[in-house]
Amino acid sequence: EVQLVESGGGLVQPGGSLRLSCAASGFTFSSYWMHWVRQGPGKGLVWVSRINSDGSTTTYVDSVKGRFTISRDNAKNTLYLQMNSLRVEDTAVYYCARADLSGNYYPFDIWGQGTMVTVSS
Amino acid sequence: DIQMTQSPSSLSASVGDRVTITCRASQSIINYLNWYQQKPGKAPKLLIYAASSLQSGVPSRFSGSGSGTDFTLTISSLQPEDFATYYCQQSYITSYTFGQGTKLEIK
Numbered sequence: 001e002v003q004l005v006e007s008g009g010g011l012v013q014p015g016g017s018l019r020l021s022c023a024a025s026g027f028t029f030s031s032y033w034m035h036w037v038r039q040g041p042g043k044g045l046v047w048v049s050r051i052n053s054d055g056s057t058t059t060y061v062d063s064v065k066g067r068f069t070i071s072r073d074n075a076k077n078t079l080y081l082q083m084n085s086l087r088v089e090d091t092a093v094y095y096c097a098r099a100d101l102s103g104n105y106y107p108f109d110i111w112g113q114g115t116m117v118t119v120s121s
Numbered sequence: 122d123i124q125m126t127q128s129p130s131s132l133s134a135s136v137g138d139r140v141t142i143t144c145r146a147s148q149s150i151i152n153y154l155n156w157y158q159q160k161p162g163k164a165p166k167l168l169i170y171a172a173s174s175l176q177s178g179v180p181s182r183f184s185g186s187g188s189g190t191d192f193t194l195t196i197s198s199l200q201p202e203d204f205a206t207y208y209c210q211q212s213y214i215t216s217y218t219f220g221q222g223t224k225l226e227i228k
Contacts, residue, residue, distance in 0.1 A: 047217035107155040107170035
């Protein structure tokens with residue numbers, strides 16, 4: 001079964017750090033670009049970051065640039081999001097998602113169940 | 122950056138109704154437009170990609186159309202399991218912007 005499972009969420013104080021993980025199974029992880037998407041409480045979806053298949057290229061939404069780092073370990077089939085200098089407004093459910101590269105349109109065809117990050121004092 | 126605007130923000134309909142949701146991009150995205158369905162407490166699910174291509178396993182009552190800046194998602198005959206929030210997303214440029222969502226509720 002094709003699956004993504006996130007972990008690492010929790011409660012952290014403003015200014016703190018957290019590392020999220022996303023374990024992939026059921027597909028050739030190293031062939032796919034991967035994304036992080038977040039959703040604040042009662043809010044819509046916001047794309048956060050992207051990494052290409054070998055990890056050499058990364059992109060971020062402006063609001064997290066310089067604070068978040070996306071990475072991957074293809075040997076462990078795992079995607080990461082290192083989040084530093086966390087702010088209250090980073091509070092959200094964080095989803096990892098796979099980009100379907102079969103047709104050049106790159107929709108997010110597989111999503112994890114999400115992990116909750118709460119930034120509060 | 123590309124802004125995506127959905128209308129309406131919420132919609133009440135009955136089982137069996139035909140429903141259309143609109144998504145407008147702030148600039149042309151050709152047909153790099155995807156639609157997702159999200160139910161409460163669950164991850165989004167891909168329904169339509171490339172504006173009109175049905176994702177494998179998605180019922181044929183869902184359809185998408187449009188190009189350039191204006192797009193629509195149509196559900197031909199609403200089923201009870203279709204009551205959810207729907208999001209459009211552009212994949213034309215790296216910002217992968219989502220619309221604000223359309224909540225489809227039971228009348």
